[in-house]
Amino acid sequence: MPIRLSPSIESSPKLAPKSLWNDAWYRLKSNVLAMFGLAFFVFVTLLSYIAPPFYPYSPEEQNNELGATPPFAQAIELRYDQEQVEADETIKVKEFLEVYASAPDQELTKIQQGEHLDIDGLYFKLSDETHVLGTDTRGRDLFARILQGGQISLGVGFLATFVALVIGIAYGAIAGYVGGRTDAFMMRAVDILYALPFLIFVILLMVVFEGFKYDILLIFIAIGAVEWLTMARIVRGQVVHLRSQDFVLAAKSMGVGTFSILWRHIAPNILGPVIVYATLLIPAVMLLESTLSFLGLGIRPPNASWGTLIKEGAELMQVYPWLLIVPAAFFSLTLFSMNFLGDGLRDALDVKSSKD
Amino acid sequence: MLRFISIRLLQSIPVLFVIYTITFFMVKMAPGGPFSDERKVAQHIIDQQNAYYGYDAPTSVQFFKILYQHITLDLPPLTSFPGLTAADIISESLPVSIELGLLAIIFALIIGIPAGIIASAKQNSILDHGPMSVSMLGICLPTFVIGPLLSLVFALWLGWFNSSGWFSWSDRILPALTLGLYYAAYIARMTRGGMLEVLNADYIRTARAKGNSETTIVLKHALRGGIMPVVSFLGPALAGLISGSFVVETLYQIPGLGRHFIQAAVNRDHFLILSTVLLYATLIIIANLVVDVVQVLLNPKLKYD
Numbered sequence A: 001m002p003i004r005l006s007p008s009i010e011s012s013p014k015l016a017p018k019s020l021w022n023d024a025w026y027r028l029k030s031n032v033l034a035m036f037g038l039a040f041f042v043f044v045t046l047l048s049y050i051a052p053p054f055y056p057y058s059p060e061e062q063n064n065e066l067g068a069t070p071p072f073a074q075a076i077e078l079r080y081d082q083e084q085v086e087a088d089e090t091i092k093v094k095e096f097l098e099v100y101a102s103a104p105d106q107e108l109t110k111i112q113q114g115e116h117l118d119i120d121g122l123y124f125k126l127s128d129e130t131h132v133l134g135t136d137t138r139g140r141d142l143f144a145r146i147l148q149g150g151q152i153s154l155g156v157g158f159l160a161t162f163v164a165l166v167i168g169i170a171y172g173a174i175a176g177y178v179g180g181r182t183d184a185f186m187m188r189a190v191d192i193l194y195a196l197p198f199l200i201f202v203i204l205l206m207v208v209f210e211g212f213k214y215d216i217l218l219i220f221i222a223i224g225a226v227e228w229l230t231m232a233r234i235v236r237g238q239v240v241h242l243r244s245q246d247f248v249l250a251a252k253s254m255g256v257g258t259f260s261i262l263w264r265h266i267a268p269n270i271l272g273p274v275i276v277y278a279t280l281l282i283p284a285v286m287l288l289e290s291t292l293s294f295l296g297l298g299i300r301p302p303n304a305s306w307g308t309l310i311k312e313g314a315e316l317m318q319v320y321p322w323l324l325i326v327p328a329a330f331f332s333l334t335l336f337s338m339n340f341l342g343d344g345l346r347d348a349l350d351v352k353s354s355k356d
Numbered sequence B: 001m002l003r004f005i006s007i008r009l010l011q012s013i014p015v016l017f018v019i020y021t022i023t024f025f026m027v028k029m030a031p032g033g034p035f036s037d038e039r040k041v042a043q044h045i046i047d048q049q050n051a052y053y054g055y056d057a058p059t060s061v062q063f064f065k066i067l068y069q070h071i072t073l074d075l076p077p078l079t080s081f082p083g084l085t086a087a088d089i090i091s092e093s094l095p096v097s098i099e100l101g102l103l104a105i106i107f108a109l110i111i112g113i114p115a116g117i118i119a120s121a122k123q124n125s126i127l128d129h130g131p132m133s134v135s136m137l138g139i140c141l142p143t144f145v146i147g148p149l150l151s152l153v154f155a156l157w158l159g160w161f162n163s164s165g166w167f168s169w170s171d172r173i174l175p176a177l178t179l180g181l182y183y184a185a186y187i188a189r190m191t192r193g194g195m196l197e198v199l200n201a202d203y204i205r206t207a208r209a210k211g212n213s214e215t216t217i218v219l220k221h222a223l224r225g226g227i228m229p230v231v232s233f234l235g236p237a238l239a240g241l242i243s244g245s246f247v248v249e250t251l252y253q254i255p256g257l258g259r260h261f262i263q264a265a266v267n268r269d270h271f272l273i274l275s276t277v278l279l280y281a282t283l284i285i286i287a288n289l290v291v292d293v294v295q296v297l298l299n300p301k302l303k304y305d
Helices: A007-011 A020-029 A032-050 A093-100 A104-112 A142-178 A180-194 A198-208 A215-226 A229-243 A246-253 A258-294 A306-316 A322-348 B002-029 B043-052 B059-071 B086-121 B126-140 B143-157 B170-199 B202-209 B214-226 B228-251 B257-267 B270-298
Strands: A075-079 A089-092 A117-119 A122-126
Touching: A020 A032, A020 A322, A032 A142, A032 A322, A075 A093, A089 A093, A093 A104, A093 A122, A104 A117, A104 A122, A142 A180, A142 A215, A142 A229, A142 A258, A142 A306, A142 A322, A180 A229, A198 A215, A198 A258, A198 B002, A198 B228, A198 B257, A198 B270, A215 A258, A229 A258, A246 A258, A258 A306, A258 A322, A258 B143, A258 B228, A306 A322, A306 B143, A322 B126, A322 B143, B002 B059, B002 B270, B059 B270, B086 B126, B086 B170, B086 B214, B086 B228, B086 B257, B086 B270, B126 B170, B143 B170, B143 B228, B170 B214, B170 B228, B202 B214, B228 B257, B228 B270, B257 B270
Parallel strands: none
Antiparallel strands: A075 A089, A075 A122, A117 A122
């Protein structure tokens, strides 16, 4: 019986060679949840860093008249003089109904249809100002604040992960490559550190440097300084395994220097696990930062992260539930998407999990 | 086993010493002391306070004096609670935190283990995918998001519980749920993973060949091995429970040790910070030791090393 190739192979005369990365990308593409995670994460990141200049409201601009309006709430412009271009005041619908309207329902309907209304010499008109996600108690636009918070939360996530990566990779690579007693000692230290409740030390670090001018810088250094342990273990395990491989021995026998071996021969091979754990570390770091902010120990005003927004929302949730629900939704969805992406990458790059 | 336990206990002494040293110098480096006040205080009063609390001694003397006080458990008076020692604060608030932590972990085990067992026994069915998707939610949602949402829905909208306080048994439910949900989710996933591994083992096939019922096989033969990952997880889980209790106790205004620790850090009460950190570290070391012993008891193939 003649061997029949599958039609797809027969029809394509030349198959492009596939690298490991092509292959991984192909596998990742078929993972719906991971692709959703990637798309959402890219979307949120771009939104936070690019959208603010194009968004009409600034996160600092306060408008006490329009404090704590729910999402999509309408506002009404009030003019003392009909000809005036600028509105004298912008008021809430509730205030209009309670203070100015004589026949509330009809007048409100007219205004909502776009009519200009004249009540006792005051001119009312529907405002173009719509706050998509509502405003906080000081009348600041919630969406603008979420974008600003996203910049800080994501920024801390990226930078602290970077700090953790640098420390973890250097530590793990040295321990793994040097080996012997140094390795045993260094890894025993990691074991001991693993058993400590980190939040306590991060809290202490935050207290030690309280009032320090660059508090955000401090946060990612503090978090990065405690989150490097897993990375060190992974890198060390990989290096120990790779060190005894034939291609490294071959390089050694040809007189390649230690640094060159680490950089040219070992580094490319640990890239996969490093990428996977960096992806999973970003949400873990963001979680730690917002926990600190929630406890009042992290980002301080005037800066705001998603953690501080959730904290503010939680204090007011009884009266203004959207102030809690909206930031919490943004934060949770970002964490989800990063975790799904990390899991997907782990499968795609075929990295063995150290946990399960 | 006795040898193993005593070696581990001896090893923990340098660990505790290092933790004490790090914490001591961290709090000493912190700007603003326990007596910095917004109001102006006369210099002779500050001097008196410094002398009373031993702050006038050189740092090295303070270091060994406080260390000695902790070893003999003769704790110094606190600066933020004049007249009380850390022992008074801890004996009052630690039981609350322990009760919260125990309730949370019991809740997590009661939910997590059965969910994991059912998911593994009915792999790839709706009983597997359903609970496992929910558990992903539980792992991703942080405590300080779950907590306010739970109290928004169950305390404020439905009015079933109080939104804060620690008085009646119903006040325990929401905090324990908030703290335990993450662990329930994690334990469910670990149980499922561990059980699936065991259910493919040869001795399970033998048990099936003998004609045992599926329930007997799962509960009697597989569970003992499948539960191992969960047991080893319970040690590290304690560290997480402590961190989680900071958030939950702040959230529901529970008078536990976590809240006191945060307050001590904010008030710069150096003695309370040191005593609390040492207590937490000791608890974690003991928990890890207990977990290691239990693991060997459950699986005789493991040896103490």
